[in-house]
Amino acid sequence: GNSVTQMEGPVTLSEEAFLTINCTYTATGYPSLFWYVQYPGEGLQLLLKATKADDKGSNKGFEATYRKETTSFHLEKGSVQVSDSAVYFCALSGAGKSTFGDGTTLTVKP
Amino acid sequence: DTEVTQTPKHLVMGMTNKKSLKCEQHMGHRAMYWYKQKAKKPPELMFVYSYEKLSINESVPSRFSPECPNSSLLNLHLHALQPEDSALYLCASSQGPHDRHPGGYTFGSGTRLTVV
Numbered sequence: 001g002n003s004v005t006q007m008e009g010p011v012t013l014s015e016e017a018f019l020t021i022n023c024t025y026t027a028t029g030y031p032s033l034f035w036y037v038q039y040p041g042e043g044l045q046l047l048l049k050a051t052k053a054d055d056k057g058s059n060k061g062f063e064a065t066y067r068k069e070t071t072s073f074h075l076e077k078g079s080v081q082v083s084d085s086a087v088y089f090c091a092l093s094g095a096g097k098s099t100f101g102d103g104t105t106l107t108v109k110p
Numbered sequence: 111d112t113e114v115t116q117t118p119k120h121l122v123m124g125m126t127n128k129k130s131l132k133c134e135q136h137m138g139h140r141a142m143y144w145y146k147q148k149a150k151k152p153p154e155l156m157f158v159y160s161y162e163k164l165s166i167n168e169s170v171p172s173r174f175s176p177e178c179p180n181s182s183l184l185n186l187h188l189h190a191l192q193p194e195d196s197a198l199y200l201c202a203s204s205q206g207p208h209d210r211h212p213g214g215y216t217f218g219s220g221t222r223l224t225v226v
Contacts, residue, residue, distance in 0.1 A: 036215075043198075043202075043217035045217065046214040089152055093214075097166070100153060102151070103150070103151070105150075
């Protein structure tokens with residue numbers, strides 16, 4: 001079956017630091033890949049997506065590239081802000097369902 | 111309108127109560143979902159409605175009963191819940207049917223349910 005593995009957290013960074021959150025997946029066929037963000041007390045928000053190999057999704061300074069050869073979709077941001085503190089979920093859709101990673105908690109300190 | 115609206119935001123209910131959670135979207139999305147999320151965990155799929163028909167039930171106990179009155183509304187009826195059912199219940203929608211949604215989900219803010 002499909003699965004998503006995210007780097008374990010929590011991750012704590014200083015403001016303006018570079019962020020990478022690793023995500024690898026196992027899937028049959030050609031899934032679409034997503035990053036969702038969940039702020040405290042809220043639902044999940046779609047942050048970015050990629051639907052085929054080599055696609056780059058980007059939004060609000062975050063980027064992730066669909067790498068089929070390494071089955072990865074790592075999330076990056078060049079300079080994080082305190083307001084980026086949240087839980088980040090990597091997810092894929094395929095075989096009729098979406099599969100979520102366990103989530104990575106990011107805390108950004110001033 | 112690009113939102114999924116869930117009501118109520120918070121709900122406390124006793125184990126003998128009957129209550130309902132409501133979800134509404136006006137984006138013309140054709141699939142709607144109920145997820146359960148425990149603290150510090152990813153969302154777990156409960157039910158999927160595709161074109162207003164129940165297409166997936168992830169072996170959810172019968173004390174949870176979904177209903178899709180029309181393409182914009184999704185309800186979750188609750189009866190005789192247990193304390194371990196306390197969680198954040200999230201509604202989501204997607205543009206395409208559940209097995210083809212490259213656009214991703216739009217989630218509501220959730221209902222925080224506490225069973226006492």
